[in-house]
Amino acid sequence: MGKIEAKEVHFHYGTFHALKGISMDITEHKVVAFIGPSGCGKSTFLRLFNRMNDLIPGTQLDGSIRIDGRDIYAPGTDVDDLRKNVGMVFQRPNPFPKSIFDNIAYGLRVNGIKDKEFIRQRVEESLRGAALWDEVKNKLNASAYALSGGQQQRLCIARAMAVSPSVLLMDEPASALDPISTAKVEELICELRKEVTIVIVTHNMQQASRVSDMTAFFYMGELVEYDETKTIFTNPHEEATQNYITGRFG
Amino acid sequence: MVKFVDTELESIQAEIIRMWTLVYDQMDRAKQAVLGFDKNIAQQITIRERLVDAFELKIDSEIEDFIALYTPVAIDLRFMLAMLKINNDLERIGDYAYSIARFISESDCGKPDAELLGKLRLEEMFSTVLEMMTALKQSLEEMNPAHAISVIAMDDTLDELNAKSNAILVEHARKDLDAIPMLMGLGSIFRKLERTGDHLTNIAEQIVFFIDAKIIKHTGSQGQE
Numbered sequence: 001m002g003k004i005e006a007k008e009v010h011f012h013y014g015t016f017h018a019l020k021g022i023s024m025d026i027t028e029h030k031v032v033a034f035i036g037p038s039g040c041g042k043s044t045f046l047r048l049f050n051r052m053n054d055l056i057p058g059t060q061l062d063g064s065i066r067i068d069g070r071d072i073y074a075p076g077t078d079v080d081d082l083r084k085n086v087g088m089v090f091q092r093p094n095p096f097p098k099s100i101f102d103n104i105a106y107g108l109r110v111n112g113i114k115d116k117e118f119i120r121q122r123v124e125e126s127l128r129g130a131a132l133w134d135e136v137k138n139k140l141n142a143s144a145y146a147l148s149g150g151q152q153q154r155l156c157i158a159r160a161m162a163v164s165p166s167v168l169l170m171d172e173p174a175s176a177l178d179p180i181s182t183a184k185v186e187e188l189i190c191e192l193r194k195e196v197t198i199v200i201v202t203h204n205m206q207q208a209s210r211v212s213d214m215t216a217f218f219y220m221g222e223l224v225e226y227d228e229t230k231t232i233f234t235n236p237h238e239e240a241t242q243n244y245i246t247g248r249f250g
Numbered sequence: 251m252v253k254f255v256d257t258e259l260e261s262i263q264a265e266i267i268r269m270w271t272l273v274y275d276q277m278d279r280a281k282q283a284v285l286g287f288d289k290n291i292a293q294q295i296t297i298r299e300r301l302v303d304a305f306e307l308k309i310d311s312e313i314e315d316f317i318a319l320y321t322p323v324a325i326d327l328r329f330m331l332a333m334l335k336i337n338n339d340l341e342r343i344g345d346y347a348y349s350i351a352r353f354i355s356e357s358d359c360g361k362p363d364a365e366l367l368g369k370l371r372l373e374e375m376f377s378t379v380l381e382m383m384t385a386l387k388q389s390l391e392e393m394n395p396a397h398a399i400s401v402i403a404m405d406d407t408l409d410e411l412n413a414k415s416n417a418i419l420v421e422h423a424r425k426d427l428d429a430i431p432m433l434m435g436l437g438s439i440f441r442k443l444e445r446t447g448d449h450l451t452n453i454a455e456q457i458v459f460f461i462d463a464k465i466i467k468h469t470g471s472q473g474q475e
Binding site: 187190206209210229230233234 | 254255314315318319320321
């Protein structure tokens with residue numbers, strides 16, 4: 001059984017058919033990269049995994065998506081619980097207007113945890129896990145906005161990890177960062193795969209090839225090819241995939 | 251380049267070192283097989299040749315994957331290009347060891363005359379090749395281009411011994427026509443060892459190329475840019 005199992009997923013924004021029968025299994029503790037030109041449906045598909053598209057009016061989903069065997073769109077599913085289990089990191093760092101400490105502690109407190117020592121420990125663990133602890137340990141009460149863009153993004157990853165999710169979704173997490181910050185985020189992805197299953201949308205194909213175990217190529221709402229990253233970048237089976245990764249279209 | 255790429259680079263270097271050890275062992279056994287006219291050792295070399303070929307393909311594939319997945323630049327790119335060529339050179343040296351072994355396995359001429367072998371300095375030829383291999387492996391492990399350059403000079407010894415061997419073999423053939431098949435085999439061994447020296451020179455040039463970004467190939471004076 002895959003960690004995430006999507007079967008015949010169709011998605012519409014109004015009359016626009018954005019996803020056309022996508023089926024995919026994602027194995028636990030793997031990093032899966034979604035690549036494809038803008039508008040191909042990769043971010044739409046990613047956002048289905050924690051029901052972020054529910055917030056968009058006029059959308060319709062057909063097919064099924066299961067995480068740990070459970071249909072996440074089944075009636076009665078607690079969306080808050082789902083999002084606790086399926087964390088998300090966005091393109092631009094979006095820390096809360098709070099201190100560094102409170103950014104990490106926020107999710108724990110919202111989930112009803114009041115034990116201050118536990119929260120302190122978890123904040124430290126999460127910041128260490130995001131390779132940020134050494135840089136911020138002496139200024140935990142400073143505003144998160146005082147951090148650099150790269151640090152803010154790692155703070156957001158630490159915030160997502162604080163509530164111990166089993167899946168982490170990343171929507172172009174390094175596209176707004178400089179090369180050094182990008183390298184740190186990529187190293188972090190490779191470390192975090194030990195704890196969580198990661199799905200990352202990226203326009204940077206070198207990033208996809210560097211960090212992922214599996215790569216999915218999307219085009220015009222269809223999943224063209226899904227295979228081991230090594231295969232996709234050395235010997236893709238589909239001509240469209242080859243044309244895309246070699247820069248011949250897209 | 252992110253840190254985990256270093257692990258991949260180290261892994262490929264370790265594979266090359268393993269290939270090196272394997273090929274060195276093949277050449278060392280070839281020396282024993284020829285000097286002792288030992289068909290058993292020659293047979294072992296023949297069997298292990300498949301391993302050398304398999305190793306070459308494995309390393310080629312790993313380098314191809316690395317280039318495709320990590321798009322290396324600067325020293326990482328030079329390192330990969332160098333490892334690709336060194337891998338190819340090592341495989342060719344393995345082929346020479348195999349060809350030498352085949353001559354011993356298939357020959358029915360009997361053990362060559364010890365006096366003749368001494369005159370030809372065949373043992374010195376083999377030893378020089380093995381010494382070059384050891385020194386170059388060390389220069390790669392220590393990332394020492396100066397050491398690699400110093401090895402290139404040893405190729406002159408191989409050229410000299412090879413050149414001298416021709417006259418000795420011809421002289422011997424005139425005296426003993428029945429020995430001509432064996433003498434031709436010995437001549438062929440000298441040529442293979444001389445070519446091995448050329449491949450080792452290529453390897454030294456590749457080590458300098460990837461560490462110092464200097465191209466010393468075809469310059470005629472090693473060590474200049």
